Amino acid sequence: MAVIPDIEVVVLDVLGTLVDEPSGLRAGIREAVPTSDAGCVDELLALWQRHGERERQHIARGTRAYANTSVIDQEAAQLVADRAEFTDPPTLARLATAGQRLPPWGDSLAGLERLSRHFPVLGLSNAAHSALLRLNAHAGLRWHQALSAETVRAYKPAPEVYRLALDTAGCAPERVLMVAAHAWDLRGARAAGMRTAYVHRPVGDPPTAGDDFDGHFGGLDELVTALTGG
Template sequence: MAVIRDIEVVVFDVLGTLVDEPGGLRAGIREAVPTSDEAQVDELLALWQRYGEREQQRIGQGSRAYANTSVIDAEAAQLVAARAGFADPATVARLATAGQRLSPWGDSLSGLEQLSRHFPVLGLSNAAHTALLRLNAHAGLRWHQALSAESVRAYKPAPEVYQLALDNAGCAPDRVLMVAAHAWDLRGARAKGMRTAYVQRPVGDPPMSRDTFDWTFDGLGELVAALTGAK
């Protein structure tokens, strides 16, 4: 079994790593369009995801002024409504907040609880402050601190987002462990000198052969064992 030493603070990505973001968006779309079949739900989900990714990239490239995820989700909900053919304002508004009602993976709550006995545990999310607050409450995520990229008006993998975590951790980057199910996220953390742990999830972005992350785990149980084995 792997044993991880010399880590003082553990930082977690949230969306996809600890909660099922696509599953929650699917549920929101089904609620908004109850007559939809799976093929239509897939189409509408893909529309939502493509839009969100594109707008975050545009912001990162400087071609759009910063807008938080609540604004982008509201725009995505309007696109989905137009494609699906509904316009009821209450239904659109409810759909826009689907990203605040995501379910945790089966090992997320126990993993956070166990790690928090041994380490300061931070969440680091692209979700807006208010969205992250409500998501944490809905999913039951318990942190020592939850950080939103909105604080630096950027989106991961922009370096200033990881610097936000490092500033709050208050220790050397190589004593901070970034945990994520997205290789692109871990690449950004590694570029700032953080240690990196990939955790496999059904909706993650797996490492490529060229990636050199410090550790890879099948779930949070393995991560907890590796981190607490040296305690």
């Protein structure tokens, strides 16, 4: 098991790393379209995810003004409603907030609690401020501080998002550890000078042979043990 020394602050991604985003969105879609079979739900989920990825890319390229995740999720929910052919406003409104009701992975809550006994722990999420507040409450995530990329009006892996975490941590980048289940996120953190740890999740973006992260872990519990020695 990799050991990562000389860490002062731990920063964790939220969506996908601490909560199961696809499962939560599937649940929201099934609730909105209860007659859908599994294949239809997966198709609607893919529609939602493609929209989010496309719009974040437009924002990164400067071809769309910044819009937070609440706006983009509202748009995605409308696309799902159009495809599934439902128009009920309360159903659409609830579907648009499905991303605020995501279940935590089995080791997330205990892992955060253990980490917080040894380090200042920050969440760093692309989720909007208000969405992150409700997501943390629903999933039971407890932080010393939770940071939203909305503060800098950008999305990871934009460098200004990692600078937000580093400014909050108040120490040298090489003493700040970024933890994520997405290699693309860790590449952005590494470019900002942060240490990096990949935690495996079934829905993550695994490292490639060319990635040089400080640690690879099978779960959050393994990471905490490596950092704390027990």
